[in-house]
Amino acid sequence: MSISISVQAKDFDLGAEYDRLRSIGDGLGAIVTFTGLVRDFESRPEEPQYSRKLTTLTLQHYPEMTERLLSDIVEQALTRWSLLGVTVIHRIGSLSPNDQIVLVGVASTHRHDAFQAAEFVMDYLKTRATFWKKAHVDGQEQWLDAKRSDANAAARWDDIKHD
């Protein structure tokens, strides 16, 4: 089992992370990677007309607690699906539009486990890991609100043990 979790300011290399998962070898048949990018606008689901140009996104986190929570999430994924490797990288600090912000990579024998686990890890990361985003919009700074759609996405997994 290859598990790698990192909270870091520096950028990551998707190719290098993919290669590392690919080197797992025995039984490997599928790798799913998800990369999250910083959008160049800020919108609010409850205000469909609202859209503002975003210039900078600042990521704060709670050191040590974040890493432990990410480990817990990965451990839960391992109990739900048959996996060979999981990589989670989340960036902190000041980011610009189009910057990479998060990477989740999952390796497994069959694609279903990797697809499901990658989505599960992202859904739980967004609703449980101690990160907070501050957006710089129109020359002003504002902490972003949690989205109900993210809570709903995470809640989907609550009553699904394994499928």
Added chain:
Amino acid sequence: MLNFLFFGRLGDLASGIDKAHPYHIDLATPLAIRNKLAEQHPLLTKELSEPQVLVSVNKMIVKWDHPLFDGDEIAFLPPVTGG
């Protein structure tokens, strides 16, 4: 000594607060701290009282009536927005 951490928007509201506080028995739960803060920082206490705000002690999520001890690190956590 108790050490306080305020994350996200709570940090802005808590900017004037001394983050290290001598341990007192009357501040022996996060709830007591929240109520005590209301005297000087009513806006912060209002935010802390939102049901989605969580509290942790020594980096473990706890209930608001969790007992505190000298040396504890208490963090106030607004809804997370990572990913």
